[in-house]
Amino acid sequence: MTSAQAQTQAVTPDFNAFAVRADFPILQQQVNGQPLVYLDNAATTQKPEAVIQAISDYYRTDNANVHRGVHTLSDRATHRFEQARERVAGFINSRDSREVIWTRGATEAINLVAYSWARQNLRPGDRILTPWLEHHADIVPWQMAAAACDAEVVPIPVSDAGEIDLAAFEALLDERVRLVAVNQVSNALGTINPVQQMTAMAHAAGALVLVDGAQAVGHFAVDVQALGCDFYTFSGHKLFGPTGIGVLWGREALLEAMPPFLGGGEMIETVSFSGTTYNQLPFKFEAGTPHIAGAVGLAAAIDYLDGIDRVAAAAHEDRLLAMALAQADAIDGLQRVGRPAHNAGIFSFVMQGSHPSDIGMLLDQQGIAVRTGHHCTQPLMERMGVPGTVRASFSMYNTEEDVERLFAGIHKAQALFG
Secondary structure: OHHHHHHHEEOOOOOHHHHOOOOHHHHHHOOOOEOOOOEEEEOOOOHHHHHHHHHHHHHOOOOOOOOOOOOOOHHHHHHHHHHHHHHHHHHHHHOOHHHEEEOOOHHHHHHHHHHHHHHHHOOOOOOEEEEEOOHHOOHHHHHHHHHHHOOEEEEEEEEEOOOOHHHHHHHHHOOOOOEEEEEEEOOOOEEOOOOOHHHHHHOEEEEEEEEOOOOOOOOOOOOOOHHOOEEEEEEHOOOOOOOOOEEEOHHHHHHHHHHOOOOOOOOOEEOOOOOEOOOOOOOOHOOOOHHHHHHHHHHHHHHHOOOOOOOHHHHHHHHHHHHHHHHHHHHOOOEEEEOOOOOOEEEEEEEOOOOHHHHHHHHHHHOOEEEEEEOOOOHHHHOOOOOOOOEEEOOOOOOOHHHHHHHHHHHHHHHOOO
């Protein structure tokens, strides 16, 4: 396929991938003498010029600490910081911005719940359920909390296709289960999990639900009220925003009952050596100077996405994935890992006679960025019977030409290693 053909296919009445791609400066470069093909979006997405400019403008004109200053710069910084919280609340359809807690990312958000909710509420013999699909960030914090409370973490079985076994999940739901922690989209296989259905099932059994939305928010709209979950987490850097900023959303009544995660400035009302009183929501969970520029950048990313037809963008990603899977199935010796019926833009595979890292390095020599390894999902890799995979993950700025170049690289790897 020529570049002209690819460009024609990437332009539809509702979506123009090349116009979107032009908004991302990093994608205009060459790597190892070849135009960059960036297919590591499940690890982190690239940033549009609007996000880069918003962060730069903040540091150039408004940089100051927030909330307690009485000078103009502090007022402006505080306004932008809290305006960003409001933007996030609207983006996920939170009932109140007080339910939006700033964190460093989804990992810290999950740890916050594991420390402030789980350690206060788990009792000996209680259970937390989490699928074999989960990222380590949605396993290890629960193990730590369970160990402290003499509780246990029980895996929810998944099928060979990489989908949660709902019948097995239902069988596990009993009076011992206090929490279900599940990702909305698997970072390793792309599986879109039925979290709304799972939440209803968990609630019927008396359990709370935390949804890790880190992989979901970059692909489709999220409505926490429609999902019905109790906690929702995501990271800015997988939503075309900056690193080091993330969100914990939680139901107000739950957050009010939870003790602070960290102590220090901002999270207090009064401090004395006779005792300390804590600040109101959301500030009691936000000790210290926050990542103000990160919040500003995340708001800019949401503003940017507001200008995109996300349904059309998702259809474009689905088309790229279908293209990739069709070509993959035609290659002898290439084994797809996971075949979920509903997939958010991830193609994960191994190839006979070659190590995933070798394939990744050979692709990089051709300017193609993919991820190799266990993707922080070692239990899932064990379940699927592989030590790791090559993972190509698509976003709205990828094109048909990117897919063609990926498979040209895979054919070269097969010729070399096969």
